[in-house]
Amino acid sequence: MSIAKKLASQTAVYGVSSIVGRVLTYLLVPLYTGAFAAAQYGVVTGLYAYVSFLNVVFTYGMETTYFRFANRPGTDRRVLYDRTLSLLLVSSVGLSLLLMALARPLLGLLDIGPGHERYAYWVALILGLDAASAIPFARLRLENKARKFATVKMAGIVLNVALNLFFIVLCPYLLKRGGGHAAISAVYDPGVGVGYVFLSNLAASAFTLLLLGRELLDFRFRLNLEPLRPLLKYAYPLMLMGLAGMVNETLDRILLPKWLPAGFYPGQSSLTAVGIYGACYKLSIFMSLVIQAFRYAAEPFFFAQSTEKNSPATFALVLKWFTLCCAVIFVVISLNVEDFGALFLRRAEYRQGLAVVPVLLLANLFLGVYYNLSVWFKLTDKTYYGTYIGAGGAVLTIVLNFLLIPVLGYMGSAIATLACYFMMAVLCWRLGERHFPVPYPVARLGLWLWLAVALVALGWWVPVAGWGARHAWHLALSGAFVGALWLVEGRRLRAA
Incomplete structure (x- = not known):
């Protein structure tokens, strides 16, 4: 089996869990x-935007650091595992307690009124x-x-979905029908409302940790800071890069209610606009x-291949097929987004924002390209370049959201996301050419990407009357x- 096909097979295995799980x-x-x-x-959209940021803080780049140091000659992988996991366990407890203490200010940023602090507590535990x-x-x-x-x-994921169905569908239905009222009331409180989204996630996270019991029970607690210094030195730029990445990925949903002019969308509050944008953002999930x-699959693969003589050619081949696969997804979803919208967005008010989906799909395509290109600074231990690139993207995201939200609403946020990821991909490629040349087929x-964008634009801008003719x-x-x-x-492809 060729190296590219081996990576594809590993991606397929991970993809089954990702795709099936995400679909569920x-x-x-x-x-x-x-x-x-x-x-x-x-x-829900606003709080999970904060979760995306805080996930980076809670793991602070230690996963990639673990891969990098585990592949260095002479490394004792068992000791490395013990040290990184010990550090994460201690820091996770401290950060969760701090987040609980800051529950009220956090909710205030989202204009969520008093009495909902338990949402923040549950998020901190998650x-x-x-x-x-993360390290297991x-x-x-x-x-x-x-x-x-x-x-x-x-x-x-299955447990999370099952609990959502139980609390949000089954329990209200049974209470409405009057069946098993006492039993349902013992486990279900209608006043919790959207809080059951977080409670279900919390239960699923705890269950996942239990299933990793074998990986947790055979580790030895080691918290000697001196051997951890090289790991932390490698990791902290990755954390800063991750935070900048989360700015680019989620800050629009935090800034949107702050910078959206009152009455921009007639009859809708700012939280309503965030809900519509967040729901439509979900349609980019396929990318x-x-x-x-x-x-x-790729992160451990890239580190393992870094010592091979033909690794640059392998990295170029991987980027090519990754980009072409994503281009197909971009075209198919963008041209048939009305069908996906009708299927997944049950209320008509959510489908007002479908025009942002092609923009967000293309943005995520460039984000994937950036992840491919970023291999050079991880392999050369120049992770600070990732921080610079991510910080530049964050600045561009904030500036463009500030300029575009008052004029274009959530479409402005989508355009800012696309501009950010495109800039990051181009900048990463140009820097990589100087420090770790790879023969990427850029032209x-x-x-292919220009053709994909042209066909999508043709489908959206050429009016075709009638449902059947338009779909054809x-x-x-x-x-x-x-x-x-x-x-x-x-x-x-067949020869790859």
Whole structure:
């Protein structure tokens, strides 16, 4: 099996858990958009935006650091595992307690009134539990135990979905019908409302940690700070890079209610706009699934391949096929977004924001390209370049959101996200050319991406009357792109 196909097979295993799991989770979107008004869903969207930031703080780059040091000659992987996990366990407890103490100010930033501090408490516990499981999951990836990784991830996701269905669908239904009132009242409080989204997640995170019991029980607590200094020196730029990345990925949902002019969307509050934008953002999940599955497989793969003589050619081949796969997803989803919107966004108010989906899909495509290109500064131990690139993207994100939200609303946030990720990918590629040259087929990939964007624009801007004719037109454009890709690149794919 070729190296590229080996990576593809590993990505497929991780992808099964990511795709099936995310699809199951994504099936909750119709549930939430049917059960909660957009303003209520805006609370969930806003708090989970903070979760994305805080996940980076709680793990502070130690997963990638673990991979890097585990592949260095002479490293005792058992001792390394013990030290990194011990450090994360101690820091997770401290950070969770601090977050609980700051519950009221955090909720105030989201304009969530008093009496909902328990949401922040539950989020703090979720973050702590997820951080504690980060290094055991990284160990499974390092040891190529993709099946166990996928199984544990899936089990937690299935439990999360099941609890959401129980608390948000089944319990209200039974209470309404009057069946088993006493038993339901013992475990269900209608006043919790959207809080059951967080409670379900908390239970799933705890269950996931239990399933990693074997990886947790065989570790020895070691918290000698002196041997940890080189790890922390490597990790802290990654944490800063991750925080900058979260600014780029989630800050728009925090800034949107702050910078959206009153009455910009008639009859809608700022939280309603956040709820609509957050729900439509979920439709870019199909791109995120591929990126997440790829990252799970690629990070240990890149470190393992770094010592091979032909590693630059391998990295170039990986980027090519990754980008082309993502281009297909971008075209197909963007041209048929109305169907996906009708399927997943149950209330019509959420479908007002569907125009942002193609922009966000393309933005996530460039984010995936950036993850591919970023291999050079991780392999050369120049992780501070990732901090510089991420910080530049964060500044651009804030500036463009400030300029565009008052003029374009949440479409301005989507455009800012696209501009940020495109800039980061280009900057990372240019710097990589100087420090770790890789023969990426930039011109060829650029032509394919221009064709993809042109076909999507054609599908959106050329008016076709009638539901059937419009769908036939969009399917024809999608088929034309896939067909052209297969005719030109198919032979190279079979030989890869």
